[in-house]
Amino acid sequence: MDHMWTLIIFTLLTRFHNLAVPEYVCWDEVHYGKMAGRYLNRTYFTDAHPPLGKMIIAAAGRLTGYDGRFSFENHGDAYNTSSWKVHYFGMRASSATLGSLTISLLHYTVKRLTGSQLAAFLSSALMIFDCGLLTLSQYILLDPILLFFMSAAIYFKAESSNKLSSFKLYSKSKRVAFPVISWCRDMLRCGFCLGCTVSVKWNGLFTAIFICFWTLWDIWSCRKATIFARICLLLGSAVFFVILPFLVYVSTFAVHYEVLNHSGTGDGFHSSLFQSCLKGNPLHNTSMPSHVAYDSLISVKFHQPSRSGLLHSHDRLYPVDIMPFPYQQATLNFHKDANNFWEVVYPSEVEMRYFAEESYHNKSGAEVQLLKSGNFLKLRHVKTGCYLHSHVRKAAFTPYDQIVSCHKNSLHEAKMNEIWRLDIASVTDDAVTLDCLNTQFRLVHANTGCSLRSTFQVLPDWGSNQYEVTCTNNQQISMRAMWNVEQHTHKKLNEESIVPCQMSFWDRFMESHATMAALHLHSAPADISQTSSAWQWPIYSKGQMLTEDEHGVRVYLLSNPIVFYINIWSLATVFILSASRHLKFKPNNPKLYAYKNYFSHIFECIDPLHFQYCQLFVLAWALNYLPFLVMPRVVYFHYYYPAMLCNCCLSGCFYNMIFEGASVRLSQSCNYKFSCLFFERFFITVYVFCLFVPFYLYFSLAYGVPSSSYNY
Incomplete structure (x- = not known):
């Protein structure tokens, strides 16, 4: 049974419902909407993040009628008044579309890796019914763009990994035709998406590191390949996952400097030579x-x-x-x-x-x-x-x-x-x-x-x-x-x-990055109550207020608690199972040796390939989450969502693995033929019901329903 079309329709409905509410500048729209207008007006600005995400928002605004004249000056500024009408819906719609595509891409990623439709459904259901992910997909933000390119990179890597799993090129025994062109095409797409991921936010580097680890693991797993073949794969992967993303990243800055060639409010962050490159600056053509x-x-x-x-x-x-x-x-x-x-x-x-x-x-x-x-x-x-x-x-x-x-x-x-x-x-x-x-x-x-x-x-x-x-x-x-x-x-x-713009592109590139790094380190929150600590994220300890209710609408970044509990349980269990495989139990300790037998019985019931992919997504979660524990800057709850998506994929693989093992055991233990189809439908019904109930209770905070209608 293919659940994909049902998921796509439901995802689009949830993301586009009430998309125009609230009808005023909400949360970080005050930054990214303003920056989109700067691109359309071609006036320079300085930001802590790379330019691609803002350029995509600006392109979406331009295609849907936004002219860049609305200033996005303050939180709560109305989009539509008797004096002006702002075409902001298109920019929000681009976020909603990318948020929907993110779930579809990860659905197919899990399906491609495990070969299980149920695992893909379990993963995507967690993402669809998460109120926080829904909230991020409804506003003019960088996060939906970051999550989309991250998901696309992981999807294309899964495609190439599947082709490599049966790799026997230049085998010592015989040669088997290897789909070089399709493999290179998938690697090219993955490398391009990796470059785009890093070009939206530097957090995308964590995904790039994960992809590189995954690639090394794939190449190491090709045990029948010759050393020459492995070297070829390694060099090819370096081209696709290092050189290509770097070229994409640099290209976004080349477009950034070409478009933003007029003096603006961000001039003062830069040196005098940098300012001389901007038209309208007193140092340009003076x-x-x-x-x-x-x-x-x-x-x-x-x-x-x-x-x-x-x-x-x-x-x-x-x-x-x-x-x-x-x-x-x-x-x-x-x-x-x-x-x-x-x-x-x-x-x-x-x-x-x-x-x-x-x-x-x-x-x-x-x-x-x-x-x-x-x-x-x-x-x-x-x-x-x-x-x-x-x-x-x-x-x-x-x-x-x-x-x-x-x-x-x-x-x-x-x-x-x-x-x-x-x-x-x-x-x-x-x-x-x-x-x-x-x-x-x-x-x-x-x-x-x-x-x-x-x-x-x-x-x-x-x-x-x-x-x-x-x-x-x-x-x-x-x-x-x-x-x-x-x-x-x-x-x-x-x-x-004075000769205008005496700086080379690389000099401007390096100065921009020094400025961006310093802005990250010296960032100060406008409201300290909205910040959080990274240790609070996996245990669902604190949300994040996006708008207050003085404008008649309250929006709160509040995730589905059941999603977090399901995720943390799967994460902890895979950690324990992984550790048990590498621990050595001494026979003279009966209690510990009994644990070894217990875990041995568990591993007999589960698919080793599925468990391998569970470990892979644990690595993805760790690389996207653990750096924030030691990061010397202010962090917010929504920084956790790249890691949270990886955790959702892990949960889908894990619970599908448990379901398959349990269904086989039940079929063997029953005197009559056990109906796996009935068991699957019952399992899905309970699973979706447990996710839908808290989603129904909390969705009003994500959509920005008038606060007067609810008792908060």
């Missing part, structure tokens, strides 16, 4: 003097992979408890304004005698003296006339660093703390000049030897919520305290056209 000299007006940028900003000052003073003297604040500002400009000033002859035996002052008589590595300088804030200053006093929030400020003090001791030494990175020749955009340098305090940097500690209201700037004596931190000149003017230097 003109300025290429070399910096004394008397130049400059803005200087401190760039780190996750954040950056411009050296800034304003007429606000430090609080008295932090700085008892009336000194201006020196901060790092994300935005570009007039307070970011500084004039490069000569230290006086008297000041220079304090630091050097011989003054490097302009003895040549040239009108302009270019800055070189090792030169001393002072930075005067253009708008307030104060000089950048540091002295031995702890910073506001970083006590092991010195405070940095601005002031106009005329005392000689104070003026000594205004002088900085220019230290250009990676140069051995002091004749190298300071160039705009390209040259990275350190500003070393001449009096104390500390290096100017930003801690990216956000200052409170008295600091306008800008970043803290300090001066560090830590040598390791000093080596990374790099600045560059972003904007530059000089009265006596001719302006030159």
